[in-house]
Amino acid sequence: MEMKLSKAQFLKGLYLAQSIADRKAATQVVANVLLRSEGKEAIVCAATDLRTSMVAEVAAEVAVEGGLSINAKHLYDIIKNLPDDVVHFKKVDNNYAEIRAGKARYKVVGMSDRDFPRLPDHREVKFKELDAQTLAEMVSKTIFSVSTDDTRHHLSGIYFECDGERARMVSTDGHRLSKVERNIGDGPKLEKGVIIPRKGVMEIKRLVESTDGTCDVGFGDGHIFVKSADVVLSVMLVDAQFPPYEQVIPSDNDKQLSLERTTFLESLKRVSIVSSERSWGIRMDLAKGRLRIASDNPDLGEAQEDLEVDYDGPDLVVGFNARYFIDVLGEMHGDRVVLELNGELDPGLIRADSGTDYVGVVMPMRI
Amino acid sequence: MDAFYASIEQRDKPELAGRPIVVGGKPPRGVVAAASYEARRYGVRSAMPTVRALEACRDLVLLEPRMSRYVEVSSAVFEIFRRASPLVEGLSLDEAFIDVSGRGDAEAIAHALRRDVSRELSLTVSVGVAPNKMLAKIASDVNKPDGLFVIAPSDVAAFLENLPVGRIFGVGRVTEQRLADIGVRTAGELSRLPRELLVRRFGVHGAQLWSLSRGDDRREVNPERERESIGAEQTFERDIVDVGELAGHVEQQAQRVAARLRDKGYRARVVVLKIKTAEHAIHTRRRTLPQATDEAARVSQVARELLAEIGTRFGPLRLTGVSAAGLVGRGDAEQLALPFDSDR
Numbered sequence: 001m002e003m004k005l006s007k008a009q010f011l012k013g014l015y016l017a018q019s020i021a022d023r024k025a026a027t028q029v030v031a032n033v034l035l036r037s038e039g040k041e042a043i044v045c046a047a048t049d050l051r052t053s054m055v056a057e058v059a060a061e062v063a064v065e066g067g068l069s070i071n072a073k074h075l076y077d078i079i080k081n082l083p084d085d086v087v088h089f090k091k092v093d094n095n096y097a098e099i100r101a102g103k104a105r106y107k108v109v110g111m112s113d114r115d116f117p118r119l120p121d122h123r124e125v126k127f128k129e130l131d132a133q134t135l136a137e138m139v140s141k142t143i144f145s146v147s148t149d150d151t152r153h154h155l156s157g158i159y160f161e162c163d164g165e166r167a168r169m170v171s172t173d174g175h176r177l178s179k180v181e182r183n184i185g186d187g188p189k190l191e192k193g194v195i196i197p198r199k200g201v202m203e204i205k206r207l208v209e210s211t212d213g214t215c216d217v218g219f220g221d222g223h224i225f226v227k228s229a230d231v232v233l234s235v236m237l238v239d240a241q242f243p244p245y246e247q248v249i250p251s252d253n254d255k256q257l258s259l260e261r262t263t264f265l266e267s268l269k270r271v272s273i274v275s276s277e278r279s280w281g282i283r284m285d286l287a288k289g290r291l292r293i294a295s296d297n298p299d300l301g302e303a304q305e306d307l308e309v310d311y312d313g314p315d316l317v318v319g320f321n322a323r324y325f326i327d328v329l330g331e332m333h334g335d336r337v338v339l340e341l342n343g344e345l346d347p348g349l350i351r352a353d354s355g356t357d358y359v360g361v362v363m364p365m366r367i
Numbered sequence: 368m369d370a371f372y373a374s375i376e377q378r379d380k381p382e383l384a385g386r387p388i389v390v391g392g393k394p395p396r397g398v399v400a401a402a403s404y405e406a407r408r409y410g411v412r413s414a415m416p417t418v419r420a421l422e423a424c425r426d427l428v429l430l431e432p433r434m435s436r437y438v439e440v441s442s443a444v445f446e447i448f449r450r451a452s453p454l455v456e457g458l459s460l461d462e463a464f465i466d467v468s469g470r471g472d473a474e475a476i477a478h479a480l481r482r483d484v485s486r487e488l489s490l491t492v493s494v495g496v497a498p499n500k501m502l503a504k505i506a507s508d509v510n511k512p513d514g515l516f517v518i519a520p521s522d523v524a525a526f527l528e529n530l531p532v533g534r535i536f537g538v539g540r541v542t543e544q545r546l547a548d549i550g551v552r553t554a555g556e557l558s559r560l561p562r563e564l565l566v567r568r569f570g571v572h573g574a575q576l577w578s579l580s581r582g583d584d585r586r587e588v589n590p591e592r593e594r595e596s597i598g599a600e601q602t603f604e605r606d607i608v609d610v611g612e613l614a615g616h617v618e619q620q621a622q623r624v625a626a627r628l629r630d631k632g633y634r635a636r637v638v639v640l641k642i643k644t645a646e647h648a649i650h651t652r653r654r655t656l657p658q659a660t661d662e663a664a665r666v667s668q669v670a671r672e673l674l675a676e677i678g679t680r681f682g683p684l685r686l687t688g689v690s691a692a693g694l695v696g697r698g699d700a701e702q703l704a705l706p707f708d709s710d711r
Binding site: 177247366367 | 657700701702703704705706707
């Protein structure tokens with residue numbers, strides 16, 4: 001294998017590859033990026049952690065066809081720091097790679113391309129277009145409440161439902177839940193929802209964030225495939241049953257108050273500075289005309305702040321993890337939000353005042 | 368505890384009883400973590416390179432450490448310690464200070480503790496009884512292994528008179544040598560030096576040495592962490608194999624645990640089931656709950672489920688125990704879980 005290619009283009013492929021390649025994997029080859037010629041004018045860069053995989057096509061002037069795999073992180077670092085934009089790449093004996101650019105010269109250890117794991121095949125997959133920014137936004141709005149507890153398999157990713165016209169993403173860590181819905185026009189149609197694991201969904205977001213216009217999304221063989229420009233990402237879906245989320249989204253919370261989003265967000269941040277680092281516990285004390293947000297921590301002190309609200313119902317004192325509200329509020333964009341509460345042990349709900357396309361459900365803390 | 372890791376291995380594997388064994392890392396780089404008393408007779412000691420231990424004793428059996436097992440046994444040991452007093456300050460997995468002041472005759476408590484450890488865990492422990500921490504620790508070494516030594520308040524001065532300074536808390540090799548340089552070899556000799564001289568030579572440390580050499584150690588026993596668990600267990604009069612009968616015992620233990628949780632104002636996030644086989648091997652199973660509880664029905668449901676998981680695989684059992692860990696106090700805020708049916 002011998003070729004000449006542009007540093008900038010090569011880097012784009014390697015950037016995605018090094019983020020997917022699994023440095024901690026037991027088998028060394030999984031930490032590698034596969035480079036293989038695709039005819040005379042392109043090569044593919046591919047990486048996998050055996051769950052999430054990517055294949056990127058990079059333009060190249062291929063002199064001799066062939067392939068090999070190289071540690072993805074090392075190669076990325078090498079290419080990133082090369083002094084010249086034209087990279088000369090050549091496979092030599094024993095799967096070494098010679099890399100030259102300007103006056104810099106490397107000889108890098110590689111492995112045979114035949115040892116690289118087989119990647120999920122997307123040739124049979126039916127792709128549908130989806131607006132890339134919509135997809136990225138939906139992930140942003142739900143990724144933070146995915147469970148980080150590895151033993152709770154069924155909560156370890158974003159639940160994705162789509163009937164072709166309306167797409168929905170839901171995630172929960174068992175203490176809070178976020179749900180976002182968007183109209184997508186003529187998009188992929190799924191018979192039932194799928195769970196996209198956290199790491200894979202992060203890679204999807206990384207890919208589509210930098211995509212203008214649309215990307216292509218398809219499903220097959222237990223994977224979701226996302227295609228954008230010359231890159232195809234495949235993510236193995238979580239084989240588990242997502243919990244029946246509808247049942248924990250309250251629909252009849254009787255204490256509703258409208259708040260200015262940034263004011264609410266800033267107050268929560270201010271008050272939670274003195275809350276316990278671990279629990280982020282704050283108290284919401286609701287009375288006629290005001291919402292008091294307070295926290296006290298025997299180690300640090302106390303804080304409280306009153307917000308004027310248009311509220312005329314019964315009093316309520318309820319504890320919450322401030323972080324859970326801060327996460328959701330940070331993902332909202334409108335001026336005003338609606339907070340819906342019920343009892344001190346019942347889930348609270350936060351949404352934009354314009355509707356329920358995006359809601360956060362937060363379980364209280366017993367105080 | 369005496370040769371803790373090694374004793375556990377000898378107990379768990381009866382074929383090792385009476386043989387020289389060490390728990391430690393493999394040669395060439397490994398060191399001995401614990402040596403059985405049989406091995407010590409050959410001069411094998413902890414921290415010695417395993418290679419040298421094997422040279423010293425040809426029949427030596429080298430075992431790789433099973434830390435999780437030692438941790439498990441340690442928690443059983445500490446449960447017995449806590450019967451003597453809630454003021455238990457653990458120094459390591461197998462060593463603790465227990466403040467028994469105001470709890471009756473200390474020597475009788477020590478006897479009971481040694482008896483319980485031996486009877487319930489088939490391990491031996493050496494106990495030192497003394498008016499303070501430093502002396503108690505020194506005393507515990509006097510009749511080791513499987514021994515008891517008491518330093519009554521009236522005996523302190525006599526005990527210290529000929530005690531090598533190296534035994535005083537905080538005196539390492541360097542200090543020992545510096546004291547030897549001024550002709551001090553025993554705690555008694557040290558105590559007769561002017562305090563100012565020690566302060567001049569050793570700074571603050573000198574003042575502390577002087578106090579300790581007179582048996583004056585005011586450090587309190589600190590149960591470093593708050594209560595970690597609440598448990599109830601029972602050794603049966605005969606080993607039980609019938610699952611239904613075992614479930615009945617577990618149920619009762621769970622109810623006692625829940626009652627004590629409510630009593631003390633705790634809720635538990637973790638329920639642990641402990642069993643002991645006819646061969647005295649201890650096994651535990653634990654489950655973390657989505658939501659902390661102090662309800663008897665919930666604790667007992669989880670404990671019985673854990674028992675069902677164990678089933679009859681370990682044969683007849685001599686003991687079952689239920690404990691609640693991950694305790695949340697009444698004052699602590701507790702994050703509630705979303706009410707999914709599937710988690711219930």
